[in-house]
Amino acid sequence: MMAEKKNKAVIWGILLYFLGFSLWAWTGRAKEESVTERRKLQQLPEWSIETVVSGEFMQDFEAYALDQFPARDRLRQIKGYVSHYLYGQKDDHGIYIADGYAVKMEYPLNQEGVIRATERFQYVYDTYMAETDVKLYFCLIPDKNYFLAEQTGHLSMDYPALFTLLEEKISKMKHIDIADLLEIEDYYRTDIHWKQERLLDVAEKITTAMGRFKQADYEIKMLSQPFYGVYTGQTSLPLEADELKYVTSSTLEQSTVYDFENQRSMAIYDKEKAKGRDPYEMFLSGSLSLIQIKNPLASAKGELVIFRDSFGSSLAPLLVEGYSMVTLVDLRYIHPDLLGRYLTFDKQDVLFLYSTSVLNQGETIK
Amino acid sequence: MLFSSITFLYYFLPVVMVVYFIIPSRFLAVRNGWLLVASLFFYAWGEPVYVLLMAVLVVTGYFSGRAMEKVRSLNINEYSGKQKSWDKVFFFVAVLVQLGFLLYFKYTDFLGKSFSAIIGVSFSLSVPALPIGISFYTFQMLSYLTDVYRKAVPAQRSFLRLALYISMFPQLIAGPIVRYTGVVKQLENRTHNGENWALGARRFVLGLSKKVLLANVLGELCATFKDSGDKSVLFIWIYAVALSLQIYFDFSGYSDMAIGLGRIFGFHFEENFLYPYTSRSITEFWRRWHRTLGFWFRDYVYIPLGGSRVPKIRWFFNLFVVWVLTGLWHGAAWNFVLWGLFFGLLLMVEKHCFLKYLEKSRILAHGYVLVAVLVSFVIFDASRLAETAGYLAGMWGGGDWPLLSGEAVYYLKSYGIVLVIGMVGATPLCSRLVRRAESTITGKKIIHLLEPIILVLLLLITTAYLVDGSFNPFLYFRF
Numbered sequence: 001m002m003a004e005k006k007n008k009a010v011i012w013g014i015l016l017y018f019l020g021f022s023l024w025a026w027t028g029r030a031k032e033e034s035v036t037e038r039r040k041l042q043q044l045p046e047w048s049i050e051t052v053v054s055g056e057f058m059q060d061f062e063a064y065a066l067d068q069f070p071a072r073d074r075l076r077q078i079k080g081y082v083s084h085y086l087y088g089q090k091d092d093h094g095i096y097i098a099d100g101y102a103v104k105m106e107y108p109l110n111q112e113g114v115i116r117a118t119e120r121f122q123y124v125y126d127t128y129m130a131e132t133d134v135k136l137y138f139c140l141i142p143d144k145n146y147f148l149a150e151q152t153g154h155l156s157m158d159y160p161a162l163f164t165l166l167e168e169k170i171s172k173m174k175h176i177d178i179a180d181l182l183e184i185e186d187y188y189r190t191d192i193h194w195k196q197e198r199l200l201d202v203a204e205k206i207t208t209a210m211g212r213f214k215q216a217d218y219e220i221k222m223l224s225q226p227f228y229g230v231y232t233g234q235t236s237l238p239l240e241a242d243e244l245k246y247v248t249s250s251t252l253e254q255s256t257v258y259d260f261e262n263q264r265s266m267a268i269y270d271k272e273k274a275k276g277r278d279p280y281e282m283f284l285s286g287s288l289s290l291i292q293i294k295n296p297l298a299s300a301k302g303e304l305v306i307f308r309d310s311f312g313s314s315l316a317p318l319l320v321e322g323y324s325m326v327t328l329v330d331l332r333y334i335h336p337d338l339l340g341r342y343l344t345f346d347k348q349d350v351l352f353l354y355s356t357s358v359l360n361q362g363e364t365i366k
Numbered sequence: 367m368l369f370s371s372i373t374f375l376y377y378f379l380p381v382v383m384v385v386y387f388i389i390p391s392r393f394l395a396v397r398n399g400w401l402l403v404a405s406l407f408f409y410a411w412g413e414p415v416y417v418l419l420m421a422v423l424v425v426t427g428y429f430s431g432r433a434m435e436k437v438r439s440l441n442i443n444e445y446s447g448k449q450k451s452w453d454k455v456f457f458f459v460a461v462l463v464q465l466g467f468l469l470y471f472k473y474t475d476f477l478g479k480s481f482s483a484i485i486g487v488s489f490s491l492s493v494p495a496l497p498i499g500i501s502f503y504t505f506q507m508l509s510y511l512t513d514v515y516r517k518a519v520p521a522q523r524s525f526l527r528l529a530l531y532i533s534m535f536p537q538l539i540a541g542p543i544v545r546y547t548g549v550v551k552q553l554e555n556r557t558h559n560g561e562n563w564a565l566g567a568r569r570f571v572l573g574l575s576k577k578v579l580l581a582n583v584l585g586e587l588c589a590t591f592k593d594s595g596d597k598s599v600l601f602i603w604i605y606a607v608a609l610s611l612q613i614y615f616d617f618s619g620y621s622d623m624a625i626g627l628g629r630i631f632g633f634h635f636e637e638n639f640l641y642p643y644t645s646r647s648i649t650e651f652w653r654r655w656h657r658t659l660g661f662w663f664r665d666y667v668y669i670p671l672g673g674s675r676v677p678k679i680r681w682f683f684n685l686f687v688v689w690v691l692t693g694l695w696h697g698a699a700w701n702f703v704l705w706g707l708f709f710g711l712l713l714m715v716e717k718h719c720f721l722k723y724l725e726k727s728r729i730l731a732h733g734y735v736l737v738a739v740l741v742s743f744v745i746f747d748a749s750r751l752a753e754t755a756g757y758l759a760g761m762w763g764g765g766d767w768p769l770l771s772g773e774a775v776y777y778l779k780s781y782g783i784v785l786v787i788g789m790v791g792a793t794p795l796c797s798r799l800v801r802r803a804e805s806t807i808t809g810k811k812i813i814h815l816l817e818p819i820i821l822v823l824l825l826l827i828t829t830a831y832l833v834d835g836s837f838n839p840f841l842y843f844r845f
Binding site for chain 1: 375411561565773
C-alpha cells in the first residue's frame with residue numbers, strides 16, 4: 001500500500017515536472033538575446049529538405065532548445081550553486097569568486113603568446129619609429145588573478161617569469177610600474193576591467209614619468225543603471241552588480257574624438273553604450289582600431305600615441321590633460337602596415353599599455 | 367539524439383510518451399508501430415541518411431530469418447537429395463551483409479592505415495562517418511540470425527516487431543545489447559502498469575544523473591589533464607581514477623536510462639552493470655562490466671570456438687580471439703586491441719596462476735582489480751600509443767614526471783568531492799543504506815516520502831547542468 005502511494009507520487013512528480021517544463025518550453029516566447037551572457041540567442045530554425053538531410057536543422061534546433069529553455073538564467077545559477085557548494089569546485093568555467101570579485105584564472109603563462117606580442121611591438125618600432133625621436137614607454141596592467149590567486153589557492157600564470165620575459169624583449173621601452181598602485185578594489189567585481197574613477201594615481205604616475213603631468217579638476221559621475229560585467233554570464237554563480245562611474249573635467253568635455261575606422265566624430269563617453277550589451281564600451285566606444293582625441297585646451301603642443309587593449313579606453317581620458325592630441329591604436333583590430341596611412345611618428349610619446357590577459361594571448365595581436 | 371539533451375528530454379520524450387499511452391493497451395501493434403516510428407525519428411535526428419542503412423540490415427535479417435525457416439519447412443535438403451544446407455547459405459549471406467557493413471564503416475580506415483604502415487606506402491581510404499550505434503544493432507541482428515539458425519527461436523513473422531527489436535530507441539545507440547530471445551515475448555505481449563512506470567522513471571532519472579552530474583564533470587577533469595602542461599605522477603593517477611569513474615558512470619548511466627525507458631514501455635532489458643569496481647578478480651569484473659557484450663561474445667564466439675573444454679593451446683587461442691574482438695568492438699584502433707589483449711592476458715594468468723591467492727585476501731584482490739582497471743582505461747583512452755606508454759610509466763614513477771605539480775594539487779582539491787562521490791557511487795553502499803533504512807517502518811516512510819522529491823530535484827539539477835554546459839559527450843556512443 002505504502003509502495004503504491006510512493007509509486008503514484010513518483011509518477012505524478014515526474015509527469016508534472018516534465019509536462020510543465022515541456023509545455024513552458026514549447027509555448028514560451030523566444031528571446032532575442034541573453035543579457036547576462038551578452039550574446040544573441042538561437043532562434044527556431046526553419047527547416048528544409050536540405051537542412052534536414054545535412055543535419056543542420058537538427059544541430060540548430062538543439063542549440064535553440066538549449067538557448068531558449070525556460071528559466072535558463074535561474075537554472076544556470078542552480079548549476080553554479082551545486083558546483084560551488086555541493087561539489088566544492090574551486091572554479092566555474094575557469095572563473096572563481098573571491099571577496100565578491102569574479103576572477104578569471106589567467107593560467108598558464110603562454111610564453112609563445114607573449115613573445116609573439118613583443119615581436120609585433122618590435123615590428124611597429126622597426127617600421128615607424130627606429131629613426132625618430134619618439135620616447136617609448138611600457139605599462140603592464142595586472143589582471144585580477146594577480147591580486148587574489150595566491151591567497152585563495154587558485155592557479156595563476158608565472159608573473160615573475162612574465163615580467164622577466166618582457167624586460168628582456170622590450171628593453172628599448174621605459175617600464176612604468178603601476179602594479180604597486182593597484183589593488184583588487186580598483187577593478188569591477190563582475191568585469192575584467194579596472195574602474196576609471198580609481199585610476200587617477202595611475203594616470204598621475206604615468207604622465208609624471210613621461211614628463212607631462214598636469215593637475216586637473218576632475219569630477220566623478222555615476223550612471224544610474226547597474227553594471228553587470230562580462231563575468232556575469234561566464235560564471236553561473238550570482239554576482240552583485242557594479243556601479244559604473246566615469247571621470248570628467250572641462251578639458252574632457254571640450255575634447256573631440258575621431259574614429260578613423262568608422263570615419264565619424266564621437267564623444268569620450270557614450271552613455272547610450274552604457275545601456276547596451278557591454279556597458280564598459282561607454283569609454284571611448286569600446287573596441288575600435290584607431291581613434292584620436294584632440295584637446296583644444298592644451299597649453300602646449302604634445303602628442304601621445306597609445307598602443308593599447310580595452311583597458312586603455314578608460315585610462316586614456318585621464319592622460320589627455322597634458323597633451324594636445326592622444327591617439328589610440330588597438331593592434332588586435334588594425335594591421336601595423338596600415339598605420340603609416342594615418343600616423344607619422346617623429347617625436348611623440350609612445351606608450352604601450354597592455355594587460356597581462358591580452359599579452360598572454362599575444363596571438364591576437366596583428 | 368542524446369538522452370542527456372534538452373531536445374530529447376523536453377521535446378521528444380514527452381510527445382512519444384503521451385501518444386504511446388493515449389493508444390489503448392489492447393492495440394499493442396499500434397503502440398509498437400508508434401514506438402518504431404519514434405525510434406526511426408530518434409535515429410534520423412542524429413544521422414538521417416543512415417536510417418536507410420538500418421532499414422537494409424533489418425530487411426536482410428528479416429527475409430533471411432524467414433527464408434531459413436521456409437527452407438527447413440520445405441525440407442529442401444531431402445527433396446534435392448543434396449547435402450547442401452540452404453538455411454546455412456541464407457544464414458551466412460545475412461551474416462556477411464551485417465558484418466560487411468560493420469567492417470566497411472567501422473574498420474576500413476583502421477585496416478587501410480595498418481596495411482599502409484606494414485607495406486610502408488602511404489595511402490588513405492575515404493570512408494563515410496561511422497553510423498551511430500552500428501556495433502550495437504549489428505550485434506543484435508547477428509544474435510537474432512544465429513538464434514534462428516540454431517533453431518533456438520522461430521523466425522519473427524512480423525516485420526514490424528523485428529524492426530522494433532533492432533531499432534527501439536531506448537537501447538538503439540548504446541545498448542545494452544538486447545538479445546532477441548529476451549524480448550520476443552514482450553514484443554508480442556507486455557504489461558504496462560504504474561509500478562513499471564515508477565521503477566522505470568526512477569531508473570531513468572538516476573541514470574541521467576550519473577551521466578550528467580558525475581560522468582560529464584569527471585570528463586572535464588580528464589580533458590583538463592590532457593590539455594595540461596603541468597603533469598605529474600599525482601596528476602596521472604588522478605586522471606586514471608577520474609577516467610575510470612567517468613567511463614563507468616557514462617556507460618552504466620546510459621544503460622540505466624535505457625533499462626528505465628524500456629521498463630516504462632513495458633520491456634525488461636538485461637542488467638548491464640553490477641558494480642564492477644567491487645570485483646575481486648578480472649573474471650568477476652567481466653561478469654559485472656558490460657555484461658550483455660560479454661555474454662554475447664561468450665555465446666556467439668567463445669563457446670562455438672570450443673570454449674575452455676579444449677586443449678590448453680586451443681583454449682588460449684579462443685581467449686585470444688575473443689579478447690581481440692572485444693577490443694576491436696570498442697574501437698577501430700590499436701589501443702583498443704591492446705586493451706582487449708590486456709584483459710585476455712590477465713584472465714589467462716589469473717585462471718592459471720593466482721586466482722587461488724586472490725581468494726585468500728579481499729584487500730589484495732580489490733587492489734589488484736582496481737589497479738588493473740585503472741591501467742586498462744588509460745590504454746583505452748589513448749589517442750597516441752607513445753603518449754599512453756608515457757602515462758603508464760609515469761604512474762609507477764617512470765619517465766621525467768615530477769611527483770606533484772601545482773595543477774595536480776589544485777584539481778585534486780577542486781574535484782576531490784566529486785571523486786569521492788564517484789567512488790562511493792560505484793559501490794552498492796548507497797543502495798544498501800536505503801534498503802537498511804527501509805527495513806524499519808519509520809525509515810520506509812521517510813524514504814518513500816523523500817524519493818519523489820529527490821528524483822524531481824535530480825531532474826532539475828541535471829537540467830541546470832545541461833542548460834549551462836556544453837560538455838556532454840557519450841563515450842560509448844560511436845561503438
